[in-house]
Amino acid sequence: MKTINIGLMGFGTVGTGVVRLLSEHAALLAHRVGTSLRLRRIADRDIESPRPVEVDPKILTTDPQQIIEDPSVDIVVELLGGITPTRELCLEALHRRKHLVTANKALLATHGLELFEAASKSRVDLGFEASVCGGIPIIRALREGLVANRITSIVGIVNGTCNYILTKMTQEGRSFQEILQEAQREGYAEADPSLDVDGIDSAHKLQILASIAYRSYVDLRSIYIEGIRAVDPSDIQYAKELGYRVKLLAIAKEVGGELEVRVHPALIPEDHLLASVGGVFNAVLIEGNAAGSLIFYGRGAGQMPTASAVVSDIVEIAQNIVHQRPSRPPHLPEITTVEVSLKEMDRLRTGYYLRVMAIDKPGVLSKVSGILGEHHISIASVIQKGRREQRTVPVVMMTHEAQEGDMRKALAEIDRLDMVTGRTVCLRVEGSHT
Amino acid sequence: MKTINIGLMGFGTVGTGVVRLLSEHAALLAHRVGTSLRLRRIADRDIESPRPVEVDPKILTTDPQQIIEDPSVDIVVELLGGITPTRELCLEALHRRKHLVTANKALLATHGLELFEAASKSRVDLGFEASVCGGIPIIRALREGLVANRITSIVGIVNGTCNYILTKMTQEGRSFQEILQEAQREGYAEADPSLDVDGIDSAHKLQILASIAYRSYVDLRSIYIEGIRAVDPSDIQYAKELGYRVKLLAIAKEVGGELEVRVHPALIPEDHLLASVGGVFNAVLIEGNAAGSLIFYGRGAGQMPTASAVVSDIVEIAQNIVHQRPSRPPHLPEITTVEVSLKEMDRLRTGYYLRVMAIDKPGVLSKVSGILGEHHISIASVIQKGRREQRTVPVVMMTHEAQEGDMRKALAEIDRLDMVTGRTVCLRVEGSHT
Numbered sequence: 001m002k003t004i005n006i007g008l009m010g011f012g013t014v015g016t017g018v019v020r021l022l023s024e025h026a027a028l029l030a031h032r033v034g035t036s037l038r039l040r041r042i043a044d045r046d047i048e049s050p051r052p053v054e055v056d057p058k059i060l061t062t063d064p065q066q067i068i069e070d071p072s073v074d075i076v077v078e079l080l081g082g083i084t085p086t087r088e089l090c091l092e093a094l095h096r097r098k099h100l101v102t103a104n105k106a107l108l109a110t111h112g113l114e115l116f117e118a119a120s121k122s123r124v125d126l127g128f129e130a131s132v133c134g135g136i137p138i139i140r141a142l143r144e145g146l147v148a149n150r151i152t153s154i155v156g157i158v159n160g161t162c163n164y165i166l167t168k169m170t171q172e173g174r175s176f177q178e179i180l181q182e183a184q185r186e187g188y189a190e191a192d193p194s195l196d197v198d199g200i201d202s203a204h205k206l207q208i209l210a211s212i213a214y215r216s217y218v219d220l221r222s223i224y225i226e227g228i229r230a231v232d233p234s235d236i237q238y239a240k241e242l243g244y245r246v247k248l249l250a251i252a253k254e255v256g257g258e259l260e261v262r263v264h265p266a267l268i269p270e271d272h273l274l275a276s277v278g279g280v281f282n283a284v285l286i287e288g289n290a291a292g293s294l295i296f297y298g299r300g301a302g303q304m305p306t307a308s309a310v311v312s313d314i315v316e317i318a319q320n321i322v323h324q325r326p327s328r329p330p331h332l333p334e335i336t337t338v339e340v341s342l343k344e345m346d347r348l349r350t351g352y353y354l355r356v357m358a359i360d361k362p363g364v365l366s367k368v369s370g371i372l373g374e375h376h377i378s379i380a381s382v383i384q385k386g387r388r389e390q391r392t393v394p395v396v397m398m399t400h401e402a403q404e405g406d407m408r409k410a411l412a413e414i415d416r417l418d419m420v421t422g423r424t425v426c427l428r429v430e431g432s433h434t
Numbered sequence: 435m436k437t438i439n440i441g442l443m444g445f446g447t448v449g450t451g452v453v454r455l456l457s458e459h460a461a462l463l464a465h466r467v468g469t470s471l472r473l474r475r476i477a478d479r480d481i482e483s484p485r486p487v488e489v490d491p492k493i494l495t496t497d498p499q500q501i502i503e504d505p506s507v508d509i510v511v512e513l514l515g516g517i518t519p520t521r522e523l524c525l526e527a528l529h530r531r532k533h534l535v536t537a538n539k540a541l542l543a544t545h546g547l548e549l550f551e552a553a554s555k556s557r558v559d560l561g562f563e564a565s566v567c568g569g570i571p572i573i574r575a576l577r578e579g580l581v582a583n584r585i586t587s588i589v590g591i592v593n594g595t596c597n598y599i600l601t602k603m604t605q606e607g608r609s610f611q612e613i614l615q616e617a618q619r620e621g622y623a624e625a626d627p628s629l630d631v632d633g634i635d636s637a638h639k640l641q642i643l644a645s646i647a648y649r650s651y652v653d654l655r656s657i658y659i660e661g662i663r664a665v666d667p668s669d670i671q672y673a674k675e676l677g678y679r680v681k682l683l684a685i686a687k688e689v690g691g692e693l694e695v696r697v698h699p700a701l702i703p704e705d706h707l708l709a710s711v712g713g714v715f716n717a718v719l720i721e722g723n724a725a726g727s728l729i730f731y732g733r734g735a736g737q738m739p740t741a742s743a744v745v746s747d748i749v750e751i752a753q754n755i756v757h758q759r760p761s762r763p764p765h766l767p768e769i770t771t772v773e774v775s776l777k778e779m780d781r782l783r784t785g786y787y788l789r790v791m792a793i794d795k796p797g798v799l800s801k802v803s804g805i806l807g808e809h810h811i812s813i814a815s816v817i818q819k820g821r822r823e824q825r826t827v828p829v830v831m832m833t834h835e836a837q838e839g840d841m842r843k844a845l846a847e848i849d850r851l852d853m854v855t856g857r858t859v860c861l862r863v864e865g866s867h868t
Contacts, residue, residue, distance in 0.1 A: 021582045021724055032581055129579070135725030137579025145563070145571025147466055148455045148745035273731065276710060283729075290455055290742035291569030294732035295717075297707065298725060308724035311582035325759035 001035035004318040007067035007098075009089065010079030011044035011051065011060075014103060014130075017307030018077060019053045022314075029311070033318040041067045068093045075317055077310060078102040087111050094118035094126070099321075101313040103130035103306055106195075109204035109220050112211070125320060127313025132205045133158055133282045135305025136298040137312065142212050142286070149288030151213040153253040155430060158205040160280035160300045161189045161196040162228050162248040166265075167278045170236050170245060176229060188280060198227035199263040202250040209284070210252035210261050216340045218252075218261055224345045226264035235355055235425055238383065238396045239267050244353075245275040249430055258343035267353050268431040346405030351380070351429035356395045356414060357422035360388050364419050365395065371417075375410040377402040392421045398429070435469035438752040441501035441532075443523065444513030445478035445485065445494075448537060448564075451741030452511060453487045456748075463745070467752040475501045502527045509751055511744060512536040521545050528552035528560070533755075535747040537564035537740055540629075543638035543654050546645070559754060561747025566639045567592055567716045569739025570732040571746065576646050576720065583722030585647040587687040589864060592639040594714035594734045595623045595630040596662050596682040600699075601712045604670050604679060610663060622714060632661035633697040636684040643718070644686035644695050650774045652686075652695055658779045660698035669789055669859055672817065672830045673701050678787075679709040683864055692777035701787050702865040780839030785814070785863035788831045790848060791856035794822050798853050799829065805851075809844040811836040826855045832863070 006022070008015055022029065022039055030036040042055060043064040064080070067073055068089060076093040078100060080086045086107055093100055095118060102108065108115065108131055119126040129139045133156075142151070157163050161183065168179045180197065183189035195201045203223045210218045228248050236246050244267035253260045268275050273295055277283040282300025287293050299305040319325075358364045369379055383396045399407075411424050440456070442449055456463065456473055464470040476489060477498040498514070501507055502523060510527040512534060514520045520541055527534055529552060536542065542549065542565055553560040563573045567590075576585070591597050595617065602613045614631065617623035629635045637657045644652045662682050670680050678701035687694045702709050707729055711717040716734025721727050733739040753759075792798045803813055817830045833841075845858050 017724070025582060025584070028584075029582065135722070136728060137575045140574055140579050141571045144750060145574050145746050146742065147749045148459060148463065148742050150459070150462075271710075273710060276705075276707060288569070288742060290451070290738040290745075292733040292736070292739050294570060294730075296728075296730060298728035302726070304724040305726050308580065308582050308722060311724075312579050315581045316578060320759075323759060325754075325757060 001322060003036050003038045004033065004074050004321055005038050005040035005072045006075050006077060006314060007040055007070060007073035008042045008077045008079065009064045009067055010081065011042050011047070012079065013303045014306045014310065015042070015044070015079045016051050016053055017303040018079070018310050019051075019055060021307050021311045023053065029315060032315055034322045035318070037314065037318060040073050041070055043067050064089050068096060068098070073098060074321055075099045075101060075314055077314065078104060079310070080104075081106070083107055083110065090115060091118050094122050094124060097122045097124055099125045099127070099317045101127040101130075101310055101317065103128070103310060105131040105201070105204040105208060109207040112208070113217050125317045127317055128208070129313050130306050130309035132208050133284060133296070133298065133300045134302060135308045136282060136284070136296045136300065137309070138209070138284055138296050139212065141294075141296060142209065146286065146288050146291055149290045151254070152287045152289055154206075154209050154213055154251065154284060154286050155274065156206070156209070156250045156282070156284035157247055157274060157277050158250045158282050158284065158300060159196055159202045159248060160282060161193065162202070163277065163282070164188050164280045165197070166228060166231065166236070166246055166248060169231070169233055170240065173233050173237065175233055176231060197229055199225045199248065202248060202263045206250035206252060206261060206263060209250075210259070213252065214254070214259055214340045218259070218342070222261065222342050224262040224264065228265050231265050232425065234394065235353070235427065238355065238385070238394070239353060239427075240270075241383070242381070242396075242398060243270050244268060244429070245270055246427065247274060247277075251430065254340070255343065257341070259340040260343045260348060262345065262348070264428060266428045266430040268429075272431045274431065346403070346408070348404040349401050350404070351401050351432060352399045352407055353427040353429060354397045354399065355425040356397070356420060357392050357424070358395055358417070359419040359421060360391055360393045361419065367417060367419070368395065368414055371413045372399065372410050375406040377406055377410055435756060437470050437472045438467065438508050438755055439472050439474035439506045440509050440511060440748060441474055441504060441507035442476045442511045442513065443498045443501055444515065445476050445481070446513065447737045448740045448744065449476070449478070449513045450485045450487055451737040452513070452744050453485075453489060455741050455745045457487065463749060466749055468756045469752070471748065471752060474507050475504060477501050498523050502530060502532070507532055508755055509533045509535060509748055511748065512538060513744070514538075515540075517541055517544065524549060525552050528556050528558060531556045531558055533559040533561070533751045535561040535564075535744055535751065537562070537744055539565040539635070539638040539642060543641040546642070547651050559751045561751055562642070563747050564740050564743035566642050567718060567730070567732070567734045568736060569742045570716060570718070570730050570734065571743070572643070572718055572730050573646065575728075575730060576643065580720065580722050580725055583724045585688070586721045586723055588640075588643050588647055588685065588718060588720050589708065590640070590643070590684045590716070590718035591681055591708060591711050592684045592716050592718065592734060593630055593636045593682060594716060595627065596636070597711065597716070598622050598714045599631070600662060600665065600670070600680055600682060603665070603667055604674065607667050607671065609667055610665060631663055633659045633682065636682060636697045640684035640686060640695060640697060643684075644693070647686065648688070648693055648774045652693070652776070656695065656776050658696040658698065662699050665699050666859065668828065669787070669861065672789065672819070672828070673787060673861075675817070676815070676832060677704050678702060678863070679704055680861065681708060681711075685864065688774070689777065691775070693774040694777045694782060696779065696782070698862060700862045700864040702863075706865045708865065780837070780842070782838040783835050784838070785835050785866065786833045786841055787861040787863060788833065789859040790829045790831070790854060791826050791858070792829055792851070793853040793855060794825055794827045795853065801851060801853070802829065802848055805847045806833065806844050809840040811840055811844055
């Protein structure tokens with residue numbers, strides 16, 4: 001049986017993990033695949049620095065084009081990251097009928113359609129298990145395990161950095177900035193943390209999950225994105241007193257034939273299973289109309305978990321090659337046949353947490369609740385924190401389900417009140433029914 | 435493209451769910467498979483009772499043999515349950531080169547090897563996603579998603595009935611018998627509950643999971659099994675005071691090249707993620723050497739979750755038929771190539787919870803701890819509940835890690851003490867390191 005040749009583009013942390021798994025588990029993987037997997041070539045800008053894995057120096061190159069042009073390479077593994085020139089390299093690999101495995105969520109979320117089309121045209125596989133939630137086999141679960149389900153919702157904690165920061169803020173009551181700087185020192189956050197803390201990375205993963213679940217290529221630009229920079233420790237504290245935790249959630253939900261896709265911090269009840277997902281862990285709650293509620297939990301990032309997912313894709317594709325199975329039913333038609341209409345954010349219905357900063361004098365609550373009432377928003381509970389007459393105090397409220405557009409209008413009016421001294425904090429509430 | 439014909443043996447609860455999914459999601463499934471799935475024939479002893487799904491009465495038969503002998507049937511779905519005559523029917527279906535999908539964990543755990551051999555010989559698929567944890571795609575996750583991992587441990591809450599009973603006992607402080615009877619009235623427990631409450635059903639599922647994870651057919655008889663009948667509400671209460679929950683766990687763990695396979699009630703720390711798995715839900719914690727800790731959570735039983743898993747297997751097999759892919763690499767060689775040696779229970783090392791019932795007089799603790807010490811067991815903490823001189827009181831202890839064989843000997847000695855008035859309760863402790 002022909003050996004399967006692998007070309008690895010990107011010999012960084014995850015790349016090193018992939019090399020380690022391919023070498024340490026060589027016998028096991030060969031047994032699973034039915035033939036051996038050979039690392040044919042590795043491309044990286046830096047091929048000088050020592051890595052904690054042994055590779056034949058002859059297979060190292062600084063030119064990824066050498067992998068793409070090597071006719072013996074069956075599967076290209078892309079771990080370069082970024083969009084340019086990665087996109088071009090991937091497209092060319094696919095055009096040259098090489099199977100592709102990638103962990104690049106940014107690339108898939110922005111240029112996925114093009115890649116799926118190219119893969120479909122060349123009748124090759126495109127594996128991307130590693131692009132969402134690292135070691136958790138969530139793509140397989142959605143695409144295969146839940147194939148008989150209409151997915152009603154996906155609610156995920158899919159960014160480890162944000163979850164680490166929010167968990168620390170909750171446990172220690174310290175500020176976002178302080179924890180972020182600490183996380184950066186400890187290597188849990190990037191030097192430029194915006195992709196993570198501004199919710200963009202979560203949106204990339206949501207784009208991929210929603211596209212598979214709803215078989216419709218969701219445009220990244222249609223996802224509502226709000227990060228965690230503005231989350232204040234006091235709001236985490238008040239949420240805690242009310243029996244909630246604050247988490248950055250990535251949500252895709254079908255409501256009345258329309259799809260909501262949004263990333264934002266949200267309050268979830270403390271007894272909700274996602275509430276106890278702490279630190280860098282990821283978890284995704286999927287509701288299927290047949291399977292019911294499912295949760296997938298694990299390490300969403302890191303060298304070996306991500307490498308584990310990459311190698312699972314390599315094995316699946318290699319099995320297809322060995323057994324001369326055609327590649328899986330192309331993803332593209334699966335993704336574009338069902339049209340879902342996206343729900344505008346203004347029409348979202350959810351519960352809200354509000355913190356109004358107002359001068360402590362009679363009539364404040366009546367004014368604020370009056371404005372809310374005019375916009376069809378009813379209050380479920382109020383906590384007025386402290387009493388400091390004529391000084392600013394926080395008025396914390398939980399509302400019943402209301403419409404986002406109404407809430408925005410009400411907030412604009414509330415913030416214009418003389419007695420309101422700062423911008424009202426507004427956080428959405430999720431998961432009250434689970 | 436040829437239609438794929440399905441023969442369904444067993445038109446009970448789950449069978450009805452399968453029929454419903456195949457009909458309600460017909461278009462979606464046809465799209466996924468690449469051709470339509472047709473329910474060719476349904477066999478059940480009872481074809482008279484009305485079901486809440488519509489089927490052509492002409493496809494109903496009381497004779498499962500008609501399905502097996504029908505040359506047009508591609509995939510046989512076995513939802514009859516039981517061992518006889520189900521085993522013979524399944525074997526014959528496989529011999530006749532029909533693909534088989536089954537949810538029958540008892541059959542797989544007792545006669546799996548024979549079935550895998552028959553499937554392998556006939557080069558057909560054998561799908562059994564529905565046999566473990568209902569709607570949770572755990573088989574796929576282990577076999578495919580974690581293919582690059584050495585599995586270090588599997589710890590699962592895999593029996594909904596037991597978890598429901600233990601959850602209720604924890605919440606309400608009532609006895610096993612009382613909750614069991616209530617569960618029977620409410621349909622959460624069978625009239626004959628022994629398969630569930632004696633841990634046998636959990637052992638069946640563990641047998642399947644461990645055989646896949648460790649690629650070695652684990653003999654059901656080698657699994658240590660202890661059910662929940664003897665769990666007393668007082669022990670649940672003391673465990674709670676100590677910061678633990680009591681759960682029935684199914685455990686497969688590789689320790690020093692040996693495999694532990696055991697089902698028993700155990701204390702787990704209250705902040706352990708499995709501790710918050712309540713009611714009829716199932717959850718399995720899998721540790722892989724690359725992917726790290728993963729948890730899969732969901733409905734482990736019930737009509738639609740189980741049907742969801744059955745249909746996911748039907749779809750996978752149907753795709754293989756459509757694309758003329760040979761069946762997956764046969765399971766059998768995968769299962770028998772790696773030999774694992776099973777660890778005898780006496781050599782298990784774990785922490786223990788003990789409740790000694792003893793006359794409240796000076797020297798009891800010193801006697802008991804003396805015996806434990808002689809057997810190399812050291813005490814981590816003690817709670818002496820109540821003080822009733824010269825009357826029996828419970829002495830509750832947590833030990834450090836000790837060896838099961840030592841513990842058994844120590845318990846025999848302790849229970850022979852004059853001052854000890856009843857059999858000492860001994861529960862294992864799990865998950866302190868997660």
